[in-house]
Amino acid sequence: MMRNPLLVPDLRELIQAGEMTALREFMAEYHPARIAEVVEDLGSGEGDAIFDLLEPRTRAEVMSYLEGETQVRLVEAMPSASAADLMHLMSHDERADLVNRLDDERVDEILRRLAHAEREDIRRLASYEPGTAGSVMTTDYATLRPDATVREALDHLRQEAPDRETIYYSYVVDKDRRLLGLISLKNLLLARPRARIDEIMTRDLVLARVDEDQESVAAKIEQYDLIAIPVVDAADMLVGIVTHDDAMDILRRAQTTDMLQFGGVSADREADDAPYWQGSPMGAVRRRIKWLLMLFLAENFTYPVFQWFKWMEGDHYYPALGFFTALILGPGGNAGSQSVGTIIRGLALDEIHARDLFRVLLREVTTGLLLGLSLGSVALFYTAFWRWMPWDIASVVGLTILGICVWANLIGSLVPLLARRAGIDPAGISAPFISTLVDATGLVVFYSLAYLILIRLHL
């Protein structure tokens, strides 16, 4: 998909005409994210040519908006010295991620050209366990001393700004880099120029531990509306910050992982979180087979139900019931999916709380009753007038659908609410799990009603 259909053909023309000055002027006006889109859209030949034209600092900014594959392609095509210059200017978290994507040999060649401290910073950031605060944090933040004055602090920030990811929060640290407090640039601008930093800094910090799960860190940024959160190690020393834009990426990933869990792909959050193309189909099979097998075996517990009603085999209604079995399981599973989806969402948005258990159940069961009445009536008349079944079979079908809708809504709301009460993340409950539960129990309802209506009342 081309995101800049008007821009790209113009640029192509300029590249083919070799109008490099015009191109440079063109690019100087654009947001780095837009330049990155253009580089992606133009592809390897022309995209690389555009990238080469950029100012070194712009180039470093554009890198952070490019896809991983493109970053690797561009860096592979560069001399090591240029790659080292680029890395020097890139944001610290982005270059650590890039290092993890490149060949070890190539990395050694590039890092050799950087200063010792910078090399160490890259190696350290690249070494944190994926999924932790350490793996997503950056080290290009601004620090202040507690005994500096506001005027000194502002001068210091002015010097540091070009190399810092954000200067809107400054972190106050002692000489051992222990985190003492934080001050926003807004408050620095408002303070008396002679005030000391430790008089005006905020001491009640929301912070993250370096080994903390990245989703928990992103949730804090969201909850407290932060631009960035400081990350400390076990000795309370400041080791990095995670910024709001990274938090947004983490939350997007996490919520799409919720979708996989909801779709019943696996019960292993870490495995589900992997990118689509990572690993072989065999890996996907290993993850997915667990749920499928479990659900298959669960479904088998309905066998006794069939056996119990085996005497119906001889009955002349039996073949018709065989068809309606498939017909009836559909709405139950679907109603269960709807209900569990609604409740998980309500819990995620804090619209529903575990204490609302009975209010929620009442509402969902009422909804199930109304759904069952509507759908059951449709099924009743459909069976009687379209498929020309006798009324007794039609009523078994209609009543089963009524019962199964109520039951599906009860199960679909009860299970996530009980999970939340028990401290289990309700996002781990899958729609297939609920459908299977409803299917299995729905069969009992169906055959019991069939027994009652067809055998007890009529025969």
Place this chain on the structure above:
Amino acid sequence: MMRNPLLVPDLRELIQAGEMTALREFMAEYHPARIAEVVEDLGSGEGDAIFDLLEPRTRAEVMSYLEGETQVRLVEAMPSASAADLMHLMSHDERADLVNRLDDERVDEILRRLAHAEREDIRRLASYEPGTAGSVMTTDYATLRPDATVREALDHLRQEAPDRETIYYSYVVDKDRRLLGLISLKNLLLARPRARIDEIMTRDLVLARVDEDQESVAAKIEQYDLIAIPVVDAADMLVGIVTHDDAMDILRRAQTTDMLQFGGVSADREADDAPYWQGSPMGAVRRRIKWLLMLFLAENFTYPVFQWFKWMEGDHYYPALGFFTALILGPGGNAGSQSVGTIIRGLALDEIHARDLFRVLLREVTTGLLLGLSLGSVALFYTAFWRWMPWDIASVVGLTILGICVWANLIGSLVPLLARRAGIDPAGISAPFISTLVDATGLVVFYSLAYLILIRLHL
């Protein structure tokens, strides 16, 4: 759930002992978000008491972290004059939302006490259509004139800062408030004090229209890593900004709405986006019934399949096949859910593109084949050795599960990819839709195999 189990009992004690000074000192140290949690946890009596103790400006900040219900309760309990003071200090988008939650009469009483311009601002912000940029934007941003110098701009921001939601971006407007450019506080600090704003401002702006969908606005903030995005009206006049923290809330809502769509709750995104408790169960029924009915009717198209194989009724295998019908539909629907969930996620994260159609199909079909081989073998041996069915029935069950897994993965990946190609949002495709499709077609596979193996080859 109490989020501050250590803090709350201490505070209760201080309130009961009437230690107001100690309480005030206590609260002064905490982040407004944490105070809001404490107010919620303490509930109506003690929570209100704590809220009353706060400094006016802190009170306004705490408001933005409170739930809607609590905000209304606190404001209802206040004299109109205090409510007006509070609104004066609240962030502009928050107070417009509050006005939409209060009684009209109460709103009139409060607004009467505010200055004309402020009243107009609140009325205007409260009047935008829900779901648009206008409904989530705020008007407390900082503007600069293009002919101001950097020194003048910084002085101006210093004065404005206390009343602005953010001063990290300043918007440059002409005398008709038409948006000319933007400058970050970082660049202001770095610029020569005598430089003119229009020499150093950014002109390539990423902006939002006032009637633009809020999800599209949030997506721009995410894509370009912005702290805020300017919102303009049809005449290109700046009318507000949407900030990164609001974008996060919008994305969270949008992604949980995706979950409802995936769960097959309705096909109406706007209806699905409503809060859980909004509307009656009847409304929920109206939304949910559409899908259930459609899927029910779709499932009915399998009737001809049954009729086609009606001759099997007389066959002695038939009753056993009735049971296995239910058993076989489960894995097909579940594998379909897994596959469609995986693909929708890959598309949402930009890991899969529409152009990858064949690569994705190949991968999913391979996965389906491997899943089918594993699950089919389990089913074969289960049917033969646990349920003691003859080998021919066992092979029908095993082969059907193999076929249905491949088919489910094909459908589950093909449908979202084709939807994306056709320009339809794949997040609207529901797991129940895919399951029903797989169920219906799965029956054909099952009965065809049964016919082939049981009747053609053996009888």
